[in-house]
Amino acid sequence: MRAEPFLKSSLLLLALLLAPGLALAVGKCERLVATGNPEYPPYLWRDPQNPQKLIGANAELLQRIGQDIGVEIEVIHSGPWSRAQDEVRTGRIDLLAGAFLTLPRLESMDYVHPAFYVTPSVVWVRKGKEFPYLGWDDLRGKLGGTLVGNSFGQQFDAFAKANLTLENVPSLTQAFQKLLLGRTEYVLYERYPGVALVDSLGLQEDLQALEPPISSEGLFLTLSHSSACNDPWLRGQLAKKMTELTASGLPETLLQSNLQRWKAQQLQAVSPPPSE
Structure with a gap:
């Protein structure tokens, strides 16, 4: 008789965990890693202050999406463009921060619609x-x-x-x-x-x-088929936020601000050091 309340509570807990909404919440990834073409300003380029990180319009857009859906998205440098695609194709990295739509990529990646740039x-x-x-x-x-x-x-x-x-x-x-x-x-x-x-x-x-x-061509966010975080909740949230933010005009605003950011960095790189 003493085991009966424990059994009932265990069954109740199991039922709650198997409820669709809670199951998705329990399995949700809290962190995603993205990469992309490191020679792609103003969309993406290596951060002069932290070369292992990619910055640019695409990176800022992903970070905004991550904030809105409660998932940290880190955009890293993983090597040249060909290697970046391989890293996402194999699932070692979750997201590709900007890619055109092609049949070979469709075999290994889910495309998040709509495109955020043409x-x-x-x-x-x-x-x-x-x-x-x-x-x-x-x-x-x-x-x-x-x-x-x-x-x-x-x-x-x-x-x-x-x-x-x-x-x-x-x-x-x-x-x-x-x-x-x-x-x-x-x-x-x-x-x-x-x-x-x-x-x-x-x-x-x-x-x-x-x-x-x-x-x-439209530039899309893609999610690796082999990513451990690829589930219906994440795909739905990414598409929902991408639809909202593109409709708001945010990608174009980020593109223009990052074009100026890139130009300023280049000017700073060639400027002579201040005289003592």
Whole structure:
């Protein structure tokens, strides 16, 4: 008889824990780790004060989402863009802080809708070495460069695989260096991060972007299928907050403020030290 109250209370506790809302709360992760392309200003770049951390518009947006849903989101540097994708694909890192939608990524990641930016990708060339360009077909027969693991949308990726000759390198700096040395004839990369790097390297008189863009793709937050934190509650909360914040215009505000932040950091980096 003495065991009966204990048994009843245990069964009640078990029933409560199995209630849908409480079960989700009990299993909720309190911390997520995100990564992304470290050469992607004003979206993402390495923090000069803490190189193991990524800062930028995407990082600030994720941190705001984390605050709103009660989950700490840390955005770290995990290596070049190709390695960052591998870290998320395998589940060693939970989130990819900005990626275009592609079929291969869909096999290993859940995309959080809606996209928080639409970013154009363009053809970068040396000034004085431009070629007639009106669209994709004008890239045929020329040697181009891009980053390992980079994508420009499913449609262009399929065209490039079938028709273009592209050399893949780990970083945009390296891709631009090969272009300047004449080892490639063009580089494919997003316009705004490309402009930011061209400005920081002082190459405004050497490189330019051709029009029109090869693509304009939505930039999404993705969640690894292999993340231990990937559950219906988290996916729902991320989508809900992303919908609210994009509707409020916050991503564009963060983009503009981080563009100024990046420019200020570059000016500070090249400024001479104060005289004593």
